[in-house]
Amino acid sequence: MKKVCSITAFIIALLTLTLFAQQNQDSVPDCSKYVPYNKRTGNESVVYFTRDLSANGLIRAYEQVNGNISGRVGVKLHTGEQNGPNIIPSQWVKELMQKDLPDAKIIETNTYYKGDRYTTEQHRKTLQVNGWTFCPVDILDEQGTTLLPVKGGKWFKEMSVGGHLTDYDAMVTLTHFKGHSQGGFGGSNKNIGIGCADGRVGKSWIHTAQGQGQWSIRKEELMERITESTKATIDHFGNRVCYVNVMRNMSISCDCAGLLAEPVVTPNVGILSSTDILAIDQACVDIIYAMTAKQHHDMVERIETRHGLRQLSYMKEMGMGNDRYILIDLDNGGKRITAAEAAKGLKPFILKNDK
Numbered sequence: 001m002k003k004v005c006s007i008t009a010f011i012i013a014l015l016t017l018t019l020f021a022q023q024n025q026d027s028v029p030d031c032s033k034y035v036p037y038n039k040r041t042g043n044e045s046v047v048y049f050t051r052d053l054s055a056n057g058l059i060r061a062y063e064q065v066n067g068n069i070s071g072r073v074g075v076k077l078h079t080g081e082q083n084g085p086n087i088i089p090s091q092w093v094k095e096l097m098q099k100d101l102p103d104a105k106i107i108e109t110n111t112y113y114k115g116d117r118y119t120t121e122q123h124r125k126t127l128q129v130n131g132w133t134f135c136p137v138d139i140l141d142e143q144g145t146t147l148l149p150v151k152g153g154k155w156f157k158e159m160s161v162g163g164h165l166t167d168y169d170a171m172v173t174l175t176h177f178k179g180h181s182q183g184g185f186g187g188s189n190k191n192i193g194i195g196c197a198d199g200r201v202g203k204s205w206i207h208t209a210q211g212q213g214q215w216s217i218r219k220e221e222l223m224e225r226i227t228e229s230t231k232a233t234i235d236h237f238g239n240r241v242c243y244v245n246v247m248r249n250m251s252i253s254c255d256c257a258g259l260l261a262e263p264v265v266t267p268n269v270g271i272l273s274s275t276d277i278l279a280i281d282q283a284c285v286d287i288i289y290a291m292t293a294k295q296h297h298d299m300v301e302r303i304e305t306r307h308g309l310r311q312l313s314y315m316k317e318m319g320m321g322n323d324r325y326i327l328i329d330l331d332n333g334g335k336r337i338t339a340a341e342a343a344k345g346l347k348p349f350i351l352k353n354d355k
Contacts, residue, residue: 184308
């Protein structure tokens with residue numbers, strides 16, 4: 001009889017532990033799943049939006065958020081591989097900088113992969129090919145690296161960035177929003193987190209597990225490492241940084257792919273700007289999800305299969321911004337709109353050469 005009671009007690013204990021574990025598992029958010037706006041909590045930031053995909057639209061979006069941009073300014077761009085068809089048109093950036101940032105420099109770093117921007121010499125040749133010749137371009141890691149602290153990180157205590165980064169008083173983050181082969185999507189977070197990390201040390205820390213292959217870190221861990229790298233840079237600049245995301249020519253491939261990028265099937269949308277990095281990347285993702293199934297199928301698949309949404313949830317956990325926002329329609333008198341309204345009436349993608 002005692003043996004039967006012991007077995008019964010063991011089974012009950014096992015079932016209790018299983019139920020407890022299941023309850024705990026259910027309470028952990030699935031970072032590969034999209035969280036609708038009405039399920040989010042916290043404050044709202046302001047994000048500006050225009051459908052005007054032109055130099056004028058870029059200027060207008062930037063001028064909403066440039067109040068703290070002064071002194072020595074670096075404009076962080078992804079300048080692209082040679083002849084890449086999807087990068088932000090250099091003429092747009094030229095007009096913006098001539099009007100609002102005449103003394104600024106474009107800032108970039110060399111790549112971790114061997115390609116058109118692997119060495120400084122290759123990088124400068126590529127800048128010429130792609131039309132980045134109208135202002136100085138500072139390759140931040142050309143003369144070494146520096147370390148910036150990562151406050152509250154679980155993967156890093158510090159991040160290795162291009163040594164020239166600390167020469168600047170303010171940073172304008174000018175981002176081509178698109179998909180990404182490993183990050184799921186590339187917004188302002190990826191532009192800074194990967195783009196300011198130097199090409200040999202910082203990018204290696206983000207992408208490569210010790211003793212394993214070059215691209216061995218993936219999914220949630222990669223998103224968290226990118227985000228911690230970004231936090232090091234934006235903490236350095238404080239409120240002297242702003243963000244502009246251009247939702248145009250959105251291949252599921254990063255601009256690192258150049259001419260090998262997957263064909264664009266997602267419609268063009270417009271330009272967004274904010275002083276909140278989480279809010280602007282979240283708004284772009286929300287607009288993607290608000291598209292029709294046919295319009296967003298490839299992009300959503302790329303984001304979710306790479307667990308790219310972890311970029312957003314981890315930015316929130318790290319206190320980098322708000323995932324709720326007021327979306328201001330610059331084309332309609334500053335009216336507040338939803339992501340669904342921003343995605344309404346989009347036209348099928350047609351490739352245009354706006355350089």
